[in-house]
Amino acid sequence: MRFVDEFRDAEKAIALSAQITALCEPGRHYKFMEVCGGHTHTIYKHGLEDYLPDTVQLVHGPGCPVCVIPMGRVDDAIAIAEEPGVIMTSFGDMMRVPGGRGSFFDSNAAGADIRMVYSPLDALKVAQANPSKLVVFMAIGFETTAPSTAMTMLRAEALGLTNFSIFCNHVTIIPAIKAILDSPDLRLDGFIGPGHVSTVIGCRPYEFIAREHNKPLVCAGFEPLDILQSVYMLMLQLKEGRSEVENQYSRVVPWDGNLKALKVINQTMTLRPYFEWRGLGFISHSALAVNDRYAAFDAERIFNVPGVRVADPKACQCGEVLKGVLKPWECKVFGTACTPETPIGTCMVSSEGACAAYYNFGRFTRERVKEATRTVDIELTAARP
Amino acid sequence: MCLGIPGEIIEILTDRPDLAKVDVCGVKRAINIGLLEDEELNAGDWVLIHVGFAMSKIDEREAKAALEFLEGIGQAYAEELAALSESNIT
Numbered sequence: 001m002r003f004v005d006e007f008r009d010a011e012k013a014i015a016l017s018a019q020i021t022a023l024c025e026p027g028r029h030y031k032f033m034e035v036c037g038g039h040t041h042t043i044y045k046h047g048l049e050d051y052l053p054d055t056v057q058l059v060h061g062p063g064c065p066v067c068v069i070p071m072g073r074v075d076d077a078i079a080i081a082e083e084p085g086v087i088m089t090s091f092g093d094m095m096r097v098p099g100g101r102g103s104f105f106d107s108n109a110a111g112a113d114i115r116m117v118y119s120p121l122d123a124l125k126v127a128q129a130n131p132s133k134l135v136v137f138m139a140i141g142f143e144t145t146a147p148s149t150a151m152t153m154l155r156a157e158a159l160g161l162t163n164f165s166i167f168c169n170h171v172t173i174i175p176a177i178k179a180i181l182d183s184p185d186l187r188l189d190g191f192i193g194p195g196h197v198s199t200v201i202g203c204r205p206y207e208f209i210a211r212e213h214n215k216p217l218v219c220a221g222f223e224p225l226d227i228l229q230s231v232y233m234l235m236l237q238l239k240e241g242r243s244e245v246e247n248q249y250s251r252v253v254p255w256d257g258n259l260k261a262l263k264v265i266n267q268t269m270t271l272r273p274y275f276e277w278r279g280l281g282f283i284s285h286s287a288l289a290v291n292d293r294y295a296a297f298d299a300e301r302i303f304n305v306p307g308v309r310v311a312d313p314k315a316c317q318c319g320e321v322l323k324g325v326l327k328p329w330e331c332k333v334f335g336t337a338c339t340p341e342t343p344i345g346t347c348m349v350s351s352e353g354a355c356a357a358y359y360n361f362g363r364f365t366r367e368r369v370k371e372a373t374r375t376v377d378i379e380l381t382a383a384r385p
Numbered sequence: 386m387c388l389g390i391p392g393e394i395i396e397i398l399t400d401r402p403d404l405a406k407v408d409v410c411g412v413k414r415a416i417n418i419g420l421l422e423d424e425e426l427n428a429g430d431w432v433l434i435h436v437g438f439a440m441s442k443i444d445e446r447e448a449k450a451a452l453e454f455l456e457g458i459g460q461a462y463a464e465e466l467a468a469l470s471e472s473n474i475t
Contacts, residue, residue: 038388091436092468118472119437121417125473141436144389148438151419196389199433199441251447252433258441261420351464352388 016228017051023235030056031187032234033324035177036194037064037352038222044354044361046224052231059186059324062176062280063194065141066093066350067322069169070276071310074099077138077167080303081112087130088114088167089123090138093350096343100310120152120166127156127164136299138167143200146170146288147261150268153290153297167299168290171275173197174205175286179277181213185325190234192227193219195249202257203245210243221249268294276309278346279319318345321354328358335359388465389433391443392416396428404474407434412466415474437474 024030034040040060043049049058062068074097081088081104088104095104095116108114113133117123120137127135139149149166156164173194180186193206198219206217216237220230230248237244247253268291275287290298299305312318315333320326328334328347338344340356347353351360392407403419405426418426418439426432431447432439 092464116468116471118468119417119474121437121474122472125475144440145436147420147440148417148436151417151438196433196435196440199389252441252443254441258420260422261440264420 012225013051013228016225016232020056020228020232020235021053023232023239024053024055025239028055030189030235030238031059032056032190032192032231033059033061033180033186033188034192034220034227035061035063035173036192036197037067037350037354037357038196039192039194039220039227040064040354041352041357042222042224042227044357047361048224048227051228056231056235058192058231059188060321060327060354061180061191061324062277062322063142063173063197064322064347064350064352064354065145065171066097067318067346067353068171068176068277068279069094069097069140069346070278071099071312072276072306072308073169074103075101075310076305076307078102078104078107078112079306080136080167080299081107081114083134083303085133086113086303087126087133087135088112088138089117089126089135090114091118091140092116093352094138094140096349097346098343098349100308120149121155124152124156124159124161124164127161128159131163133163134302135164136167136303137164138169140169142171142173142194142197143261143265144196146265146269147200147258150261150264153268153294154264156297157294162296165297165299165302166290168269168288170269170288171277172271172286172288173201175283176277176280177206177209179280179283179286180323181209181215183323185323188215188324189238190215190243191217192230192234193217193245195219195221195226195253198247198249198253198257200258200261203247203253203255204257206245210245214243216243217245219245219247219249219253221252277322278312279322313344316345318347318355321345321347328355331355389435389440390465390469391431391449392434392439393445394418394426394428394430394432397426401475405432405439407432407439409434409469410466412470414469414472417474434469437469437472 123137218230269288270291317331347355392409398404
């Protein structure tokens with residue numbers, strides 16, 4: 001019963017579950033990708049898959065910023081950190097991400113000065129407090145965090161700082177979705193759109209998915225009921241033969257996004273011709289670099305960056321997990337050689353990674369599946385007139 | 386990191402109108418509100434915070450619901466809150 005109690009409104013969840021079931025066409029299987037790692041976290045945490053009919057499957061997508069950083073970029077960051085007089089800063093999530101030569105934690109232990117910060121603005125303060133050092137912020141993330149990096153560069157310029165730079169690894173979500181749509185590995189019926197990325201880019205950029213690929217997309221919030229409602233909205237579109245972009249998360253996501261955020265990104269950054277994603281390979285125009293106007297803040301122009309491509313460890317199947325081809329537990333090293341304490345692949349590092357989320361919550365969910373399904377059945381039966 | 390956390394604006398700093406002091410579950414810190422310059426923000430408004438920046442204004446009722454949910458997420462939220470409390474934006 002605890003399973004059901006975890007929902008704040010179990011009745012609504014059960015009602016949604018029943019409505020989703022009612023929309024299923026006999027013999028048809030449905031596959032929806034939740035693009036965002038935050039959604040993956042919610043899905044495993046609350047065992048939402050158990051609330052869906054067997055014929056409706058959720059597939060985890062590439063929307064975990066830490067997970068898609070290729071090993072070579074970690075090595076590049078460590079190479080910068082090891083230069084004399086450098087203080088490297090990044091989000092806590094980055095510290096354990098393994099590169100070809102170890103992680104930030106390893107490099108820190110070996111003598112490099114690498115510090116965790118909450119915000120790029122905190123990295124800026126490190127630069128102000130250490131005028132004799134060169135402070136680099138390793139920027140990662142989708143459009144959700146890119147505006148923060150852009151604003152920080154503008155602030156650094158306004159302050160006239162000369163010892164602060166950005167090692168830019170920002171990626172953009174649309175090319176990744178395109179790559180998945182073009183991949184022959186996966187047949188999808190629709191997308192649960194990333195809620196927080198959409199606060200910045202809005203809903204319009206997804207319209208090609210509906211128009212050109214005839215697949216529905218629903219921008220979703222992060223509560224369990226948000227996700228169930230989004231699945232319901234997707235199912236309803238399919239039932240009615242529609243493929244549209246809908247916004248379930250309108251309480252936070254404006255249809256047009258945050259224009260100021262887009263403006264500061266354009267002001268300070270430019271699209272790279274191509275960028276390597278872990279698991280997805282090289283995707284054209286899928287990442288941002290500091291633009292020429294802000295070259296003085298571009299760590300890639302200030303330091304020697306090796307830029308060597310490093311293949312993922314053979315045992316690691318993060319690539320397949322990021323594309324939604326494999327479920328975390330289907331990876332050979334999941335939970336054995338690869339755990340959150342000693343991750344081999346990035347999906348096990350971040351709390352938004354599918355493997356970490358599943359490791360932390362999913363195992364218990366699976367053990368509870370039978371009981372939970374039985375609970376839903378009982379309550380559904382009881383709810384029937 | 387990509388976990389947005391809702392916070393309530395306590396005050397807009399008069400000497401730095403791009404900064405606001407927010408309260409997130411009792412943790413009071415400064416955040417940057419420059420990305421919401423087109424919106425009117427006042428004390429008592431709720432915003433969704435990502436890595437020290439307010440990304441969007443949200444309804445108070447929704448903000449409280451989101452907070453309650455995030456507290457339920459447990460570790461990830463605790464880590465985000467701990468990271469915020471280490472922050473010292475000026």
